[in-house]
Amino acid sequence: MSSSVRCVIAVSEQPGRAELLGAILTDTDDYDVVVLESVARGFSRIKQVTPDLVIVVFTIDDAAACQLLSMLTVDRETLRIPVLTWVTRPEQSQRGRA
Numbered sequence: 256m257s258s259s260v261r262c263v264i265a266v267s268e269q270p271g272r273a274e275l276l277g278a279i280l281t282d283t284d285d286y287d288v289v290v291l292e293s294v295a296r297g298f299s300r301i302k303q304v305t306p307d308l309v310i311v312v313f314t315i316d317d318a319a320a321c322q323l324l325s326m327l328t329v330d331r332e333t334l335r336i337p338v339l340t341w342v343t344r345p346e347q348s349q350r351g352r353a
Contacts, residue, residue, distance in 0.1 A: 262288040266297035266323065267312035275302060294319045298326050302332055312341040 259290045263286045286307070294313065300307055309327065313320030324340070327333045 260287045260303045262286060262290065262306040263308040263310060264292055264297070264301055264304060264306045265310040265312065266292050266294055266301075266320070268294050268317065268320070269312065292344055294323055297323050298333075301327065301336070302330070306336060307334070308339065310336050310339045310341065312343070314343050314345045 258269055288305060290300060290306070294311075294317070297309075297311070311324060324338065327336065327338060
């Protein structure tokens with residue numbers, strides 16, 4: 256077993272999903288530290304911590320999350336961090352009626 260601390264940052268605008276994701280990751284014992292962050296603060300926290308994994312939970316139409324993903328692939332310091340995306344459909348209550 257490695258002696259280094261393994262860290263994952265989960266980024267989501269939906270707090271309930273982030274908490275569920277945090278609970279799942281905590282139970283697996285694969286990571287020592289799980290940081291939950293909003294999309295708005297995600298990039299700066301990722302740069303600060305340099306985690307072993309980033310998980311981004313977002314709806315298909317979330318422009319800010321897409322921008323975060325783009326920033327992670329362009330930045331040399333974050334380019335090599337594995338990113339797992341969890342894309343969902345917008346909630347029924349958030350959709351406009353036609």
